[in-house]
Amino acid sequence: MANNIEVKELLDAGVHFGHLTRRWDPNMAPYIYMERNGIHIINLYKTAAKIDEASEALKKIAASGRKILFVATKKQAKEIVAEKASKANQPYITERWPGGMLTNFVTIRKAVKKMASIDRMKKDGTFNTLSKKERLQVDRLRAKLEKNLGSISDMTRLPGALFVVDITREHIAVKEAQKLNIPIFAMVDTNSDPRQVEYVIPANDDASKSIDKVMTYVTDAISEGLSERKAAKEAPKAQPAKKAEAKPAPAAVATEGDTQEEE
Incomplete structure (x- = not known):
């Protein structure tokens, strides 16, 4: 992975552009290279090393079969995160963070199931038996649920990790993950406190180009992990088949030998 990350x-x-120096968090000092025109410049060699470290960890989580939940509700990150997370087959939240998304996951799952039950109603014809007003209400509810929770409909259990773009903005999501000891991976700008995150990627979290670049690296690593998991699952299936083919021959010879001795 490290070789692929070009400074x-x-x-x-x-990725190197931080915030104005007066808006910095002193805990980001180890990741800051210098100050230029009143703006902090992030040390990209440290960023590259941290992307590599985070990618390896995310790859392992994906290979273990756990999901990584991506969180980014800021305008310049929404579309990029939705696209990259979808490609890597991972859940994401790009609209408002639903309070209790993690700490009250059972309730969130009920809402997702409600969405599925509306879909079943439409398939089996029950929906058509409702009055026009009721159909309109159900459609509105379905649209609302889809907007807020559609992207996590396949997440049947708590995620193995959280990936956050801008921990200051997504502080509620960060707090919920901390309560449940869910590891947090994040793009952390110079105005945020990196101590809240297990895997810090010091980076500009405001520019779409920067978000796109970092997201590409991490989602490629997740896809690699998923491919490894798939290959590992398929390997044992192939081995018993070969063994099964090889077994009958010796058994037949042994039986034949026994018969001759008896005679």
């Missing part, structure tokens, strides 16, 4: 690519994407 020049990060530079071209503007």
Whole structure:
């Protein structure tokens, strides 16, 4: 992975641009290279190393079969995160964070099941038996649920990790994950406290190019982990088949030998 992370690519994407120096969090000092025109510049060599570290960890989580929930509700990150997370077959939240999404997961799952039951109603014809007003209400409810929870409909249990773009903005999601000891991976800008996160990726979390670049690296690693999991699952299936083919021959020879001795 490390070889694939080019510092020049990060530079071209503007990953190094931090916030105004007066808006910084002193805990980000180890990741800051210098100050230029009143703006902090992030050390991209440290960013590259942290992307590599986070990618390896995410790859292992994906290979273990756990989901990684992506959280990014800011305008410039929403579409990028939705697209990249979908490609890697991972759940994501890009609308408002539903309070209790993690700490009250049972209730959230009920809402997702409600969405599925509306879909069943439409398939089996029950929906058509409702009055026009009721149908309109059900459609509105379905649209609302789809907007807020559609992207997590396949998440049947708590995620194995959270990936957050801008921990200051998504502080509620961060707090819920901390309560449940769910590891947090995040793009952390110079105005945020990196101590809240297990896997810090010091990076510009405001520019779409920067978000796109970091998201590409991490989701590629997740896809790699999923491929490894698939290959590991398929390997044992192939081995018993070969053994089964090989077994009958010796058994037949042994039986034949026994018969001759008896004679």
